[in-house]
Amino acid sequence: MEFAASDPSILARRLEIVAALRSIVPDGVVADESGLAAFDGDALTAYRQKALVCVLPRTKDEVCAVLAYAAEQSVPIVPRGAGTSLSGGALPRGDAILLSLTRMNRIVEIDYDNRCMVAEPGVTNLAITRAVQARGFYYAPDPSSQIACTVGGNVAENSGGIHCLKYGLTTNNLLGVEIALMGGERVRLGGKSLAQGGFDLLGVVAGSEGLLGVVVEATLRILPKPPVTRTLLAAFRDVPAAGQCVADIIAAGIVPSALEFMDRRCIQAVEEYCAPGYPRDAEGVLIVELDGIAAEVSDAVARVAAIARAAGASELREAADESERTRLWAGRKAAFPAMGRLAPDMLCMDGTIPRRALPQVLARMAAMAMDYDLGFCNVFHAGDGNLHPLIIFDVMKPGELERAETFGAEILKLCVAVGGVLTGEHGVGVEKRDLMPTMFSQTDLAQQQRLKCAFDAAGLFNPGKVFPTLSACVEQGHMHVKQGRIPFPNLPRL
Amino acid sequence: MTDITANSEADVVDAVRAAREWKSPLNIVGARTKRSFGRAAASWGTVLDLSGLSGIVAYEPEELILTVRPGTTVAEIEALLAAKNQQLGFDPADWGPLLGAPANAGTIGGAVAANVAGSAAVRYGRVRDHLLGFHAVNGLAEAYKAGGRVVKNVTGFDLPKLMCGSFGTLGPLTEITLRVFPEAPLSATLAVTGVNAQTGLTLLRRIWSSPLEATGLAYVAAESVAAIRIDGAREPLAEKLALARDLLAGHDVFEIDGGDALFRELGSGAPFLDTALGVWRIAVPQASAAQVAARIAAPLWYADWAGGMLWIGMNDTDLHEIARKAGGHATLVRASEETRRRIDVFPPEPPERAALTRAVKAAFDPLGLFNPGRMYEGI
Numbered sequence: 040m041e042f043a044a045s046d047p048s049i050l051a052r053r054l055e056i057v058a059a060l061r062s063i064v065p066d067g068v069v070a071d072e073s074g075l076a077a078f079d080g081d082a083l084t085a086y087r088q089k090a091l092v093c094v095l096p097r098t099k100d101e102v103c104a105v106l107a108y109a110a111e112q113s114v115p116i117v118p119r120g121a122g123t124s125l126s127g128g129a130l131p132r133g134d135a136i137l138l139s140l141t142r143m144n145r146i147v148e149i150d151y152d153n154r155c156m157v158a159e160p161g162v163t164n165l166a167i168t169r170a171v172q173a174r175g176f177y178y179a180p181d182p183s184s185q186i187a188c189t190v191g192g193n194v195a196e197n198s199g200g201i202h203c204l205k206y207g208l209t210t211n212n213l214l215g216v217e218i219a220l221m222g223g224e225r226v227r228l229g230g231k232s233l234a235q236g237g238f239d240l241l242g243v244v245a246g247s248e249g250l251l252g253v254v255v256e257a258t259l260r261i262l263p264k265p266p267v268t269r270t271l272l273a274a275f276r277d278v279p280a281a282g283q284c285v286a287d288i289i290a291a292g293i294v295p296s297a298l299e300f301m302d303r304r305c306i307q308a309v310e311e312y313c314a315p316g317y318p319r320d321a322e323g324v325l326i327v328e329l330d331g332i333a334a335e336v337s338d339a340v341a342r343v344a345a346i347a348r349a350a351g352a353s354e355l356r357e358a359a360d361e362s363e364r365t366r367l368w369a370g371r372k373a374a375f376p377a378m379g380r381l382a383p384d385m386l387c388m389d390g391t392i393p394r395r396a397l398p399q400v401l402a403r404m405a406a407m408a409m410d411y412d413l414g415f416c417n418v419f420h421a422g423d424g425n426l427h428p429l430i431i432f433d434v435m436k437p438g439e440l441e442r443a444e445t446f447g448a449e450i451l452k453l454c455v456a457v458g459g460v461l462t463g464e465h466g467v468g469v470e471k472r473d474l475m476p477t478m479f480s481q482t483d484l485a486q487q488q489r490l491k492c493a494f495d496a497a498g499l500f501n502p503g504k505v506f507p508t509l510s511a512c513v514e515q516g517h518m519h520v521k522q523g524r525i526p527f528p529n530l531p532r533l
Numbered sequence: 534m535t536d537i538t539a540n541s542e543a544d545v546v547d548a549v550r551a552a553r554e555w556k557s558p559l560n561i562v563g564a565r566t567k568r569s570f571g572r573a574a575a576s577w578g579t580v581l582d583l584s585g586l587s588g589i590v591a592y593e594p595e596e597l598i599l600t601v602r603p604g605t606t607v608a609e610i611e612a613l614l615a616a617k618n619q620q621l622g623f624d625p626a627d628w629g630p631l632l633g634a635p636a637n638a639g640t641i642g643g644a645v646a647a648n649v650a651g652s653a654a655v656r657y658g659r660v661r662d663h664l665l666g667f668h669a670v671n672g673l674a675e676a677y678k679a680g681g682r683v684v685k686n687v688t689g690f691d692l693p694k695l696m697c698g699s700f701g702t703l704g705p706l707t708e709i710t711l712r713v714f715p716e717a718p719l720s721a722t723l724a725v726t727g728v729n730a731q732t733g734l735t736l737l738r739r740i741w742s743s744p745l746e747a748t749g750l751a752y753v754a755a756e757s758v759a760a761i762r763i764d765g766a767r768e769p770l771a772e773k774l775a776l777a778r779d780l781l782a783g784h785d786v787f788e789i790d791g792g793d794a795l796f797r798e799l800g801s802g803a804p805f806l807d808t809a810l811g812v813w814r815i816a817v818p819q820a821s822a823a824q825v826a827a828r829i830a831a832p833l834w835y836a837d838w839a840g841g842m843l844w845i846g847m848n849d850t851d852l853h854e855i856a857r858k859a860g861g862h863a864t865l866v867r868a869s870e871e872t873r874r875r876i877d878v879f880p881p882e883p884p885e886r887a888a889l890t891r892a893v894k895a896a897f898d899p900l901g902l903f904n905p906g907r908m909y910e911g912i
Contacts, residue, residue, distance in 0.1 A: 152820035154742055197687045210691065211662050224885045231818035233841040234648075236862035236880035237908070238703075238893055239661055242694020246687045263744045290595045292618065292715025332744055332776065335769035391683040393596050423685040463685040471688075478688060482677045486897070487690045493892035505689065 043503055045133035049114055053091060056114060060094045063104045067095035067142065078137055083127035083470050085440055090131035095139045099225065099255045107223030109136055115499045118249040120160065120192030123184040125387055126468025128196060128248050128504060138253060140191045146170055147256065153231050154261055155214055160191025160254045167259060176261040179206035191254040197246030199464035204422035205296045210245035212260045218244055218252035221495045231258055243490065248466050249501040251494040265330035269340050270364045273347040274321035274354040281323040282397040284350035285421045291346060293339050297328040298422030299371050302401065305416035312377035315370030318354050325421065326371055374418045381414055382431035388447045390454030391425045391463035403453055404428060411446040425463035452477050467505045475507050536580040542676050542707040548581050550674040552902045559902055561701040563604055563640030566629040567647055570866060571700060573873035574906035583642055583705060590708060594619060598682055600710045603642025610641055614713055622714040623660045624653035626800035631867055642706050648698030651800025653748040655838040657714065661697035668708035672898035682710050701904040702912055703897040717764030721774055722792020725759040726785045731823045733759035734840045738819055739780050741839035745773050749796040750839040762792050799837055802844060808833060810846035811868040817843060817861035825859045851876045879908050
């Protein structure tokens with residue numbers, strides 16, 4: 040991955056910029072080397088870069104003041120939540136202000152009558168559920184980083200999780216946001232009502248990866264907790280049989296709350312790591328979770344069991360109690376650390392494919408792993424076709440990072456080739472930025488960039504993310520010029 | 534100018550290219566069932582008729598994915614899906630008759646453009662929650678695509694959301710990919726009779742806040758009835774109905790026949806068919822519904838989506854402000870042209886929001902060629 044060089048005219052003004060931010064947020068500016076080291080990247084650990092300066096506002100007004108200053112001075116902004124992005128969405132830039140929202144962490148309102156909650160962007164995902172669980176409610180999107188990741192980051196990345204097969208991604212559980220625009224204006228999109236008027240701008244802000252605005256408040260739907268949850272494990276001696284089982288469950292009209300697949304490599308790694316009791320001779324295991332009211336779940340469990348047997352499951356068992364259920368899930372949730380133990384570095388890919396392509400894609404990936412001579416395993420949100428191949432490597436060994444990245448890119452190209460997409464829930468960020476042309480034509484990408492320009496004509500929000508090439512905002516054939524400055528004056532114009 | 538008929542994406546590109554050349558706007562239509570929905574503008578331009586751009590591109594029942602051309606009728610899609618025990622998740626409502634057009638004629642492109650979702654949207658979401666991807670032509674006469682053909686996708690901006698409810702003002706769609714859902718094996722409807730709006734809507738919210746996953750939650754003021762539709766296989770359905778009855782204890786509860794027909798009528802505004810009333814839809818936070826309805830005191834009204842959507846029959850009153858103050862917004866779905874000249878059809882936007890709307894419009898349609906003025910002046 041190539042990064043653009045920092046703008047020297049901004050670097051030259053660093054002290055002045057730091058001082059200005061201190062006047063806006065006196066107790067919330069990090070500008071020293073060691074302090075900035077704590078913010079030098081996110082969960083895409085292969086990349087590290089120190090920010091120009093990091094500012095941590097506590098209020099909407101402070102966010103707006105920072106944005107007004109940044110717009111006036113043409114300094115880019117990189118918004119940041121907890122820094123758990125797997126695609127480098129919050130990777131800092133040497134010439135950009137890193138805007139951390141973690142100190143805005145108040146739950147503003149819990150409104151049970153309207154089944155929603157209003158929260159500041161720095162509230163963690165899990166804190167939403169914790170705040171309402173005593174009353175029997177929860178917040179459905181549950182990315183694996185939910186203990187740390189924040190509401191603002193979830194909106195920016197349109198985060199998913201294990202249960203989005205039944206309950207949708209963040210965008211389907213988001214009623215409204217207030218965003219701050221470059222320049223410091225604030226706009227409310229949506230609210231507590233189910234539909235919003237005018238263009239569905241809320242829909243495009245969700246998943247916009249910090250390129251359109253900064254979420255300063257979000258209104259989230261909370262759901263009643265299902266009274267019964269049951270979990271099945273089905274093991275298969277060959278991958279196509281497991282794939283068929285998944286297809287048959289979905290085609291039968293059953294909507295599990297989770298439907299997870301792990302391949303043989305993953306099974307072996309997690310068995311070494313925490314021994315969840317998966318059959319070691321299996322080529323793949325499925326974990327199927329069903330929730331709802333008792334009779335409905337019983338009915339679905341019986342049907343899933345029959346489908347799994349018919350598909351040739353070599354073993355089928357149901358967690359008898361909560362501790363066994365936790366153990367079944369422990370293996371799935373340990374896939375990351377279990378693989379991480381085998382090598383110092385790991386890449387987690389995130390393509391989505393049509394479910395029917397699963398056997399073909401897995402077979403092809405195994406062949407590629409041989410070519411690239413790298414360890415990998417596959418975990419897969421099978422119900423919605425979202426693959427998470429984990430590639431392990433050692434960044435200290437010459438060429439391994441590049442090989443791992445090429446392997447990952449080849450996997451994602453394969454996903455697109457079989458009718459899928461580059462990312463199901465992790466976002467494009469910097470990680471998949473240069474692959475965008477494999478899925479979208481230049482015309483497709485230009486249309487998306489025009490939307491970006493509608494929100495951020497000067498191109499100051501999170502530059503270098505999502506789009507492989509930066510095109511200047513053009514209005515009716517003229518370049519957008521704001522306050523006498525052309526955007527990105529340091530970029531060559533060809 | 535005479536109408537332009539487009540039967541292919543290339544035809545649409547040609548039409549837009551010509552419109553650019555002549556600086557002449559296009560009035561994009563499908564089956565023309567919603568032509569009276571929108572601002573009364575002097576002219577939306579030359580008709581660009583997409584009804585011939587129709588047909589199923591791909592239907593993969595095992596993947597729960599459907600790709601169609603925009604001129605395909607919703608009725609044809611529903612028949613295709615029903616043969617595989619599947620359905621459109623957003624419960625497409627037929628607003629044709631309400632708007633003075635034939636029944637069962639509307640196209641999927643029109644349903645997406647107007648974001649028309651029926652009663653079951655309370656459980657499964659609106660059109661915007663189901664449109665996975667599309668192809669379209671922008672104001673530069675370029676064909677482009679966005680989204681994808683899988684249910685889980687965050688690659689690039691979620692332009693499909695933006696297309697839903699944009700009334701063609703961002704350009705003509707040429708291909709539409711939707712997720713589809715399995716049909717419920719059975720459904721049953723409970724009616725709670727003799728309840729006023731406050732009580733009826735409170736009971737609906739109680740069901741809505743339970744794990745019963747009701748697919749219809751309506752209050753019909755004229756009948757003083759709250760109606761609750763619940764889906765499931767035989768045994769689970771019986772258990773759900775028993776649980777619902779527990780939550781409704783102390784009230785008169787009857788299981789009624791024809792629940793699906795009732796919700797179809799409510800979702801399509803059928804109660805207003807034989808009246809001369811103007812028809813508003815007002816989205817409000819559920820808990821405000823009874824209060825808002827009382828303040829409006831309309832001669833005919835009902836609530837869908839557990840109170841989240843009020844259907845109001847009323848003439849000559851601007852309800853935008855009352856909706857805004859309640860934390861919601863109003864849309865004037867049916868009214869005479871004369872009324873639509875005086876009263877905004879879509880909710881007025883505050884200045885900073887209106888600026889974004891203008892900028893987004895220009896991002897797709899810089900010359901203002903597509904249905905100009907249909908939603909807002911200059912949009």
